[in-house]
Amino acid sequence: MTSPIETEDGAEPVVAHGGRAAATKPEGEQLVGRSPGQLMWARFKRDRSGVVSAYVVGFYFLIGLAAPLISKLYGKNPYTVYADERPELFDSAGVPLQPNGGISGEFWFGLEPGNGYDVFTKLIYGIRTSLMISVAVTVTVVLTGILLGVTAGYVGRRADFVISRVIDFLLAFPSQLFFIASMPVVVSLFVSPRDETPTYVRVVALIVVQWFLGWMSLARILRGTSLSLREREFIEAAKVSGASPWRIIRKEVLPNVVTPLLVQTTYLLPNFVTIEAGLSFLGVGIVEPTPDWGQMFSKASTELVLQNDITYMFFPGVSMIIFVVAFNLLGDSVRDAFDPKTAR
Amino acid sequence: MKEDVAKDVTTGATTLPAPRAAAKDASAEPLLVVDKLVKHFPIKGGFPVRRTVGAVQAVDGIDLTVHVGESFGLVGESGCGKSTTGRLITRLLEPTGGTISYRGRDISHASRKELAPVRSEIQMIFQDPYSSLNPRQTVGKIISAPMEINGIDPSGGREKRVRELLEIVGLNPEHFNRFPHEFSGGQRQRIGVARALASEPKLIVADEPVSALDVSIQAQVVNLLQKVQRELGIAFLFIAHDLAVVRHFSQRVAVMYLGKVIEVGDRGSIYTRPRHPYTHALLSAVPEVELEESGKVRRERIRLAGDVPSPISPPSGCRFRTRCWKAQDKCAQEEPPLVRLSGNREGHLTACHFPEDPTTEARDEDIVLDPALAALEEAAEDQ
Numbered sequence: 001m002t003s004p005i006e007t008e009d010g011a012e013p014v015v016a017h018g019g020r021a022a023a024t025k026p027e028g029e030q031l032v033g034r035s036p037g038q039l040m041w042a043r044f045k046r047d048r049s050g051v052v053s054a055y056v057v058g059f060y061f062l063i064g065l066a067a068p069l070i071s072k073l074y075g076k077n078p079y080t081v082y083a084d085e086r087p088e089l090f091d092s093a094g095v096p097l098q099p100n101g102g103i104s105g106e107f108w109f110g111l112e113p114g115n116g117y118d119v120f121t122k123l124i125y126g127i128r129t130s131l132m133i134s135v136a137v138t139v140t141v142v143l144t145g146i147l148l149g150v151t152a153g154y155v156g157r158r159a160d161f162v163i164s165r166v167i168d169f170l171l172a173f174p175s176q177l178f179f180i181a182s183m184p185v186v187v188s189l190f191v192s193p194r195d196e197t198p199t200y201v202r203v204v205a206l207i208v209v210q211w212f213l214g215w216m217s218l219a220r221i222l223r224g225t226s227l228s229l230r231e232r233e234f235i236e237a238a239k240v241s242g243a244s245p246w247r248i249i250r251k252e253v254l255p256n257v258v259t260p261l262l263v264q265t266t267y268l269l270p271n272f273v274t275i276e277a278g279l280s281f282l283g284v285g286i287v288e289p290t291p292d293w294g295q296m297f298s299k300a301s302t303e304l305v306l307q308n309d310i311t312y313m314f315f316p317g318v319s320m321i322i323f324v325v326a327f328n329l330l331g332d333s334v335r336d337a338f339d340p341k342t343a344r
Numbered sequence: 345m346k347e348d349v350a351k352d353v354t355t356g357a358t359t360l361p362a363p364r365a366a367a368k369d370a371s372a373e374p375l376l377v378v379d380k381l382v383k384h385f386p387i388k389g390g391f392p393v394r395r396t397v398g399a400v401q402a403v404d405g406i407d408l409t410v411h412v413g414e415s416f417g418l419v420g421e422s423g424c425g426k427s428t429t430g431r432l433i434t435r436l437l438e439p440t441g442g443t444i445s446y447r448g449r450d451i452s453h454a455s456r457k458e459l460a461p462v463r464s465e466i467q468m469i470f471q472d473p474y475s476s477l478n479p480r481q482t483v484g485k486i487i488s489a490p491m492e493i494n495g496i497d498p499s500g501g502r503e504k505r506v507r508e509l510l511e512i513v514g515l516n517p518e519h520f521n522r523f524p525h526e527f528s529g530g531q532r533q534r535i536g537v538a539r540a541l542a543s544e545p546k547l548i549v550a551d552e553p554v555s556a557l558d559v560s561i562q563a564q565v566v567n568l569l570q571k572v573q574r575e576l577g578i579a580f581l582f583i584a585h586d587l588a589v590v591r592h593f594s595q596r597v598a599v600m601y602l603g604k605v606i607e608v609g610d611r612g613s614i615y616t617r618p619r620h621p622y623t624h625a626l627l628s629a630v631p632e633v634e635l636e637e638s639g640k641v642r643r644e645r646i647r648l649a650g651d652v653p654s655p656i657s658p659p660s661g662c663r664f665r666t667r668c669w670k671a672q673d674k675c676a677q678e679e680p681p682l683v684r685l686s687g688n689r690e691g692h693l694t695a696c697h698f699p700e701d702p703t704t705e706a707r708d709e710d711i712v713l714d715p716a717l718a719a720l721e722e723a724a725e726d727q
Contacts, residue, residue, distance in 0.1 A: 033482060033483075033521055237468065241490040242456065243489070252478055256479070
């Protein structure tokens with residue numbers, strides 16, 4: 001992605017007096033340089049796949065945010081048990097009578113066998129739940145990553161040693177197994193196993209478990225970045241001026257870790273979406289009747305086996321594939337925009 | 345004094361006053377005194393318990409004095425401890441031993457808070473103009489940071505002052521909203537100079553300020569520094585390996601070798617009447633365009649062999665003895681003190697048991713210690 005146009009735009013030294021830049025500007029206008037962020041934005045806007053992915057990703061977040069509004073306009077909600085309300089739509093086994101999982105003008109994406117939930121509202125609410133959890137995990141992971149990574153990298157010495165060893169230790173964990181095994185344990189910390197588990201406890205447990213094994217890669221990257229920044233002369237210049245460590249971290253280090261931070265975050269979020277879906281699929285995440293993206297797969301896979309009907313897998317599957325692919329493409333574009341010199 | 349400087353600066357570059365004589369008068373009390381300064385970097389090793397197994401003796405007992413408004417040059421090969429000295433004086437590093445006094449005040453182990461009043465008066469210009477400016481800050485922010493940190497509020501506001509500083513260093517004042525990546529190396533170094541001037545310092549430590557620049561730009565930046573030094577009366581500790589630049593810029597020069605000052609004196613003494621063999625070798629190593637000029641004195645020719653010994657275990661006695669053509673047993677046993685030799689001018693100190701004659705004229709026979717070079721030259725003569 002390194003076309004000559006980009007470099008010409010990006011790193012053109014300005015002649016002190018006059019020069020091209022000054023000549024093209026109208027008289028009297030102030031000379032304002034373009035910040036690295038603005039240059040990145042300009043490069044990003046030229047990347048077509050990145051812009052399209054950004055729109056797709058934005059669309060998902062919009063659906064998640066507007067789920068209650070959409071379901072209101074649509075006139076249904078994901079908790080209505082249509083097997084009881086409209087028994088005429090189902091056969092004796094609880095499978096929709098109409099073909100393709102009961103898709104009709106009334107139920108756009110069909111009805112789920114068994115309880116007969118409306119698939120469309122269930123999907124948009126499921127997206128809402130999944131994105132909410134993943135965003136929460138990403139935020140906690142980013143905060144932890146910044147805190148521990150920058151501390152380890154900038155403070156160094158003992159702090160670096162301790163944090164790095166903790167990172168090594170946690171990275172050695174078999175994460176998939178840990179997630180599955182620890183979810184019930186974490187839930188039981190909040191609620192006695194005999195009582196019914198409230199949904200918010202499951203949500204909190206999902207966030208805690210994913211956060212616990214999610215922050216290390218980001219922290220490690222930020223540690224490396226701040227370690228190399230610490231040796232840069234502009235940090236020394238700030239020290240010579242008498243800047244406090246806090247000011248140096250805030251004004252000199254943090255603005256310079258934004259690039260790897262943003263790039264990593266765009267890769268992390270879809271990853272957390274799939275992990276959350278996986279856990280719900282396995283039955284340790286969000287459970288019925290709360291709608292969830294991953295949990296829909298679990299229902300759909302049973303139906304796929306029993307009915308040989310792919311309809312139930314189709315909507316959550318396609319929507320998730322589009323989401324994850326779009327988000328990863330967005331991540332690639334963000335990386336290219338920030339760092340046009342890196343080869344793919 | 346302080347008011348004077350402030351006035352000079354605020355009047356702007358257009359009407360800078362004549363070179364200041366006041367700076368010379370105040371030279372009775374030295375601005376900076378470095379006494380027996382030592383910096384050893386510990387080498388850690390061992391497993392499982394890491395312990396100190398040795399030390400890189402980067403700076404090993406040096407004495408320097410910088411007077412008000414003076415430009416003091418520090419020269420030497422790579423790795424001889426020049427930059428470490430600069431970083432010790434700006435207190436980016438903490439000395440292992442010895443004292444650094446600024447205006448009679450010991451700052452060698454002062455904490456950040458204790459240093460605060462001195463911080464604005466000692467500034468630094470860095471070697472690499474590409475890494476010394478934060479890429480995410482505008483030029484205006486970079487230059488105003490020292491004022492912000494030290495709570496300096498110039499009349500007319502910081503932005504106005506930034507514009508003045510940009511003008512002083514020869515940049516367009518309208519460029520204060522631009523980012524470092526939009527400037528060339530020389531322009532970036534000018535921004536670095538402007539930042540160093542922002543807190544109205546009395547002493548600027550310039551750590552190889554021009555060695556990363558194109559030769560065509562070097563002269564401009566050196567001239568800018570010279571202008572700043574003369575017109576604002578700022579003392580400079582000018583660290584460089586380029587002897588010509590130091591000769592152009594500094595009134596007094598110290599030559600360092602392996603963490604020690606081996607010769608110090610005024611510019612004339614060091615460049616035309618050097619006594620230490622190493623100074624002779626260093627001066628002779630400066631490449632020269634040989635013009636067939638009649639009447640021009642041929643320079644002596646000394647070519648050393650090998651590299652600087654490791655600062656982890658420096659040679660005993662005189663540190664230069666392993667590469668010196670005059671070395672004798674005494675040099676290995678006894679470290680030569682830095683003293684004024686007979687025939688030297690006041691303030692010209694040399695650390696050598698067997699000093700050379702105070703001249704750089706050609707000798708009867710060239711000193712070529714490098715066996716490879718000697719063999720090559722012999723072969724060329726035979727032909």
